[in-house]
Amino acid sequence: MSREVRVAVFRPDDERLRDAVELLDSLGATPVPDPMLAVEPTGAVPRDDADYAILTSKTGVELVADAGWAPGETALCAIGDSTAEVMRERGYAVGLVPDEFSSIGLVEALRDRVPGARVEVARSDHGSVVLTDGLEAAGGYVHETVLYELVRPPGSGESAERAASGELEAALFTSSLTVEHFLGAAAERGFRDEAIAGLNDAVVGAIGEPTRETAERFGITVDVVPEAADFEELACAVVEAAAPTYHE
The missing domain is CATH 3.40.50.10090 (Rossmann fold)
Incomplete structure (x- = not known):
């Protein structure tokens, strides 16, 4: 990988988040786990x-x-x-x-x-x-x-802070609610606009059209929507877009 790719992932804090972190590690990316959903x-x-x-x-x-x-x-x-x-x-x-x-x-x-x-x-x-x-x-x-x-877990929002500081290369939104909760966490910390700007300098993936539509309604530009609503496909496409593999 030509550069570090810090990727925010918002899955619930259970095996889904652990599997996501493991997948991103295997792709050579640096996971930024920030659960935005709790049951x-x-x-x-x-x-x-x-x-x-x-x-x-x-x-x-x-x-x-x-x-x-x-x-x-x-x-x-x-x-x-x-x-x-x-x-x-x-x-x-x-x-x-x-x-x-x-x-x-x-x-x-x-x-x-x-x-x-x-x-x-x-x-x-x-x-x-x-x-x-x-x-x-x-x-x-x-x-x-x-x-x-x-619901949004207490303490969520590290990814929003990183986005606002320009410290994210990518983000993986898996539902409209993860978008809304990300923005809620950013607003709670006082830098909603800066977090949106940071995402727009990064590669943003949405798992499907409804999620893309929600993100874009709030001013977040979505770069990747996989053909199938599959997290692994989403993650692979976003990491590749954030740090393309160059072949001589």
Whole structure:
């Protein structure tokens, strides 16, 4: 690598952050771990009398499994392969994973199945209305259960301080909420505008279009959006863009 690449990563402080740090280390970058999301369970569990139940995250699966939730005859849907994998590990049969791992992809996959059906959506308090509104528009009777709230951890914001000081070469945003919490942490420390300017001098990656749109709405220029909403693909592309490998 031709220069040091300090990369801010905002994943929750669990194995996702540890795996991200390990990946960035393997790419020759210097990780700047700064968790911007923490999970606060609500204690709620999904209904067990729906025709379809949708789980949108690994965290949600673990919470319902730990609570002993049994879906009965409900057909289970996962928003992507990683969620589906955890569902199977926890003993749930996965009936549907959309080709496109997104709310839009789920709506398209279920559009012809949900008219007149009861659809349970179990997720965080920051779930997109694209999913619930889309399923209702398709004719489903939608009920949403908030399994957990996503909050900004106390003390977060080291990455914002580094960005404001010009000490970041890259940043990896994995959701709209990580963007919002990054800016909240920067504002709390009194240098929101400087942090945005610092990011705009760095290489910024967003895991998908909704995250990119959120960042750009706040004045953050996004340089990299991977074809697949995959963290490893995002990290590799951003590190390569921040410090290209030159071949003679």
